[in-house]
Amino acid sequence: MFKRLLSLALVAGVFSVLLLVVSIPKLSVGVSVNPAEIAVEPKRPQLICPGPVFVNGGDSGLKLGNFTQAGQAQIQGRNDQASVSITATGIKTIDGSLAGSKDFNAIQSQRASLKLAAGLAVANCESGSNEAWFVAGDNSIGREALLVLVNPTKVDATVSLQIVGTNGPIQGTGLSGISVPAGKVTVLPLAAFAPKASTFALQVSSRGAALGMWLQQKTIRGLTPGGLDYVQASPSESKTVEIPGLFIRSTAKLAALAANDQDFLDTKPILRVVGNAKAEATFTAQVQGADGSSFGTVIQGTVPAGSVKDFDLGELADGDYVVHVESSEPIMASASFSRVASAQPDFAWAIAVTPKKLDAGFTTVSGAISKLSVTNPSDKAGKITLNGRIVSVPAKSNIVVTLAAGTSYQISSNVAVSASQVVDISSTVAVVPVLDYRSEASRIKVVIR
């Protein structure tokens, strides 16, 4: 038995050593193929501007079903060292001279006072894309959401839509196989796919050419136009969402209008949340004032998977806010608010902006009050440099910087921030994100197996 016990001890000892003592260092055998970094001649950059707003029936409003561009849009920007200033009556493309330069950017604006459209429509001119989510839109009575698809290339594009409503995806015919021919503009009234839907989000997928995509939202109360906006594509879903540029003004007037006429109820600020994950999203939205000068609010809510919901942001006092949303599941979100000076208000959709270390350029609209709303969601205080001027952005806070009209800016930051311009012309308002146009690298990594 002694020998047996000895053998047992031997085996136990060997295994103990193997389990507890022996540690084999990691060893990489063979050489993995590293990507070949290829220097490529950059694609000639191009920005697409949507031009003046689209109205049904033209200026007169008599040619129904025929969307034409009405009025003029002013385009300001920078192309290398040169300023860009164009008056556009249709879509406009701007060819850049340098690839990926922060000195290549443009913004267009139109203060419309048309029979069927009034308000401020401001949009960044964009390089084309094949995929976009729009977290905005209202097709209820007197509201019109148009999808504007611009194809400036020589290649046709075929577009598919997915519309998400309050009860989930909205099914319908004609959502796929939508042709956007080369060099043409296609305008789609979303009421055809989601009639009377006041709350929805839209995914656009393009195969073929990269398209310029915008959502044009318009309000008409009775026969009076009461608000206009170009909405840009939202970033992809995330568990944390930053929405800068929620600058609330004239709350008392708007409240009075809403009290007298229910058709003005949509002037209240709202938060639209899209639950695009597989599970229900529970979120907390903090509406945070800038520099401690205004107090926001906190709301909580849930959004079922695959649906969209609007949440009232409550009675926010006038002030400059950002919205910070944290969710249990990846979501997309944007906020809408209105301003009014006289009888008819204007509204704006502030879309989410993904925080990143900025090294970009942007231009402000001529003849407008422009302010830069910057939020720093990180735990680290940071700084932004704006045309050489350094501005501190405290951790988990936001700031507002007043901008000069018609000026091109270069902005950089040492922490990941989200920034949007808030543009105000005579109390008509628009919010456009600060974009980093330098997406195309001149060196590409390729691995061939």
Next chain:
Amino acid sequence: MVKQVTAILVVHDESVLAQRALASIKSQTVSPDRIVVVDTSQNPIELGTHSIKLSSKSKLGEIVSAATAGLTPSEEHWFWLVHDDSEPKTNSLAELLDAVSVSETIAQVGSMQLSAENPRAITQLGLTLSPFGEPINPINRQLDQSQHDHVVDSFAVSTSSMMVRSDVYELVGGFDNRSPALATDFDLSIRIRRHGFRVVVAPRAKVVHARLSLSGKRQNGWLGGSTKTAMRRAAINLHLVHDPLPLALLYWLVLPGITLYRVFWRLAQKRPGHIWSELRAGFWGSFTLPKRLLSRANSGKASFRSLKSLRASWSTVSTHKRADLEAEESANSLAAFERGDHEAPLEERSKSFAQAGGWILAILLLALSWKLFPLSPALTGGSAIPLSGNWFELFARAGASWQPIGQGFFGPSDPFNWVLLTLGSLTFWSPSLSLVILVWAGKALAFITAWKALSLLTAKAWQRNLGALVYALLPAFASALGAGEYPAIVATITVPWLVYSVARAAGIGRRGSARSDARTWSWIGLSGVLLAIIGAAAPVVAILSLVGLALVAFTKIRRFGYLFWIPLPLAAIYLPLSVYQIFVVGQPLALLAEPTLGITVNSSAVTSLFDLQNWTHWSLALLIAFSVGALLVQRWVVALVIALFGALSYLLLTVTQALSFPADLLSARAGFTQVFTTGHSLAAFIGLVAVALSIHLLAALNRKAAIRISAGLMVLATMPLGFAAATLSPKVSGTDGTVVPLLLEKQAEQGTDLQLLVINKKDDEYRVELSSLAGNTLEDSNLAYRFSAELNAKSKNYLALSQVVGDLVSGNGAADGSVLKQNQIGYLLVPNNPANADLVAALESSSLLEGAGMTPYGDLWRVLGTSAEETPASSHSPWSITKAAQLMALLGFVLLAVPSRPKVRKAKDTAIFIDQSESELDV
């Protein structure tokens, strides 16, 4: 008419026997007229009489010529040739003379040869040829009971104690000195026959013949090799000399093919000892044709065919072979008995697999694998991708030859491709289907092989059933099945079988040794094939197996001569890859890389064995407890050896888990640059060790209560594992087996060299996969290609292609179309993936491409200016000398492994050695 007889005694180094032979000649009742002694000994022997000294290398014809010099050939004068190992009975000559007096046409007469060991046993009474021309000794090992008492015609007679008429001898040219040694007697008899004379045997003329040459007791120099070689040379010589000329030339032309066939036939006969003789004789026949043609002179006018009636019938050949086999088995059994190989205790008669309810449990395991039931022709997901639908593609990628992978290269394939080829051949119309069935039936197959292996430890069916069940349900194996890790699955199924077959070959375990040489070779063949399969599937397990084999070989040193050959097929399939990885790539450790695909997560050795977060796996703690207990029971030394082997396995598992290798096909697609091993093959091996120890413990228990408790605990350990197996969600799912759009598949089927570029964007990198239009399938996974990818990446061609891809994906319009055409890129495919949207837009804008549509696999473009018709498939032979050698080695061992059932009569005297527990699974 009075006959004169000259007795010629040929002496060759056998002094004592020669004295006896001479005495015997001198004591004949009818004395020969003269006695001539011819001594060809290396050292002349003194026999007390005059002898003619000749060189030891003298041929028989020269000997007879020297002996009969000066004698006039005539009808009355006969030569009686006696060898020194022959001892004619006193009446032999009288009987011979009596026989030839029957007819004047009789020109040659042979004696009845008796065994020197048993003078009552006939060892020869005339010779003949089989229908295929093989020399046959039709009457051998019969007791002489006067059953052969009459003079009868014979096809040929041996030269020992043979009498020939001198004039006829001269007429036919005597013994042909060009003939190989063992063809000389046949040749002389055939010549005599073909000159119109008769050859007979006289059974009453008896001679005790020691058969020194045939039994290998003489130096083999004069035979020109072994007796086997000499026999085969004789057969070849007779064909070339006596067949009609066109037939003889045809025979010579096809002789290499015949030799090759006979090599494999010998393997199928489990007689690998004949292979060298066959090759040597075949080589000899091919290169000595002029001599054979010269020997055709004076061979006689009668056709060789006219002797057909004297040749052996098939039934005679069959009887002859059966008698040889019986004799061999009997000799082997006696030898084994003397060695003590049969002394292994057979305590009790064990039940066969069917009797033990094995099939029921196997079916139960198939039911537990219901989620993997083969409903589709192929699997995808996890580590699984389909095989090519074309069997010939599998064959092209097996072995060291031209590899149509990427842009093609000449190099070694993965050894595992031989396994894939074998499996794919089972369902050759849809090769992937065999893998689907393998995944479904994996547990049942592992159960069967483990059941056999456990029979080495226990005779009790319930113990084998329980142990095999635990093995089949091991978590590591279940993970491998669920993820479609074909190499780990194959290794897990095969390892117990290898253990069993090596044990049988070595005579280890309670089953004792194989009962015949042929059966032993069969086990050796099977072990070789299984070791090759394991090595191909899991190189690290093969290392362990080789260690185990070495241990067995040195403990069973008498079997070393057999066991030595087991690693041969493994060496055959691994040698080209070893040379490539060591000398071309410079990475010897690359030989440890498994052919498993898509494992990118590094796990610890323990997690390879079981998942601690899964409650069902905790039941394995009982198995460990049993394993520990095995060290405290009888035969604890056996348990200690097994346990230490388990420790070595665990150490190797730890080592391999620390290694990472360049990304394989699936990992690269997923954007990884390094892969790790799951360790599932080794984990199953360790599991087998634990199961073996547990069964060792159970088998050693004597008390009923202890046995019942242990059995109950073992059942308790099995049930959670069964539950886990039944509820496991597999990563694999069914697919139709296609990997590219139908358009490409059809073009590939027509045969084209056009290539497909699959471009995927992953983070900031563009990952490009180059393949034939048929796409990359499982057999395209190639270790040599993987490890040499870095070398390829530096080539000008690679960089030029990378540049074109860079230009295409950036959409700058600067892509050089000529590079695409030079590389025969016919199509570009961008898989469906939101991250690829920009890529699609960029490619759409290229003027070098035209859209070929959206497919289930993604967006497809055709490269303008290329077409499958203008780029037909170039012919690359799937063969190479290395591949042929590999295939021959594998086929040879497969033939050796195939169990043969020789028509041996159930000899009562050897029945005591037959293993009673051979079951229907016994191979």
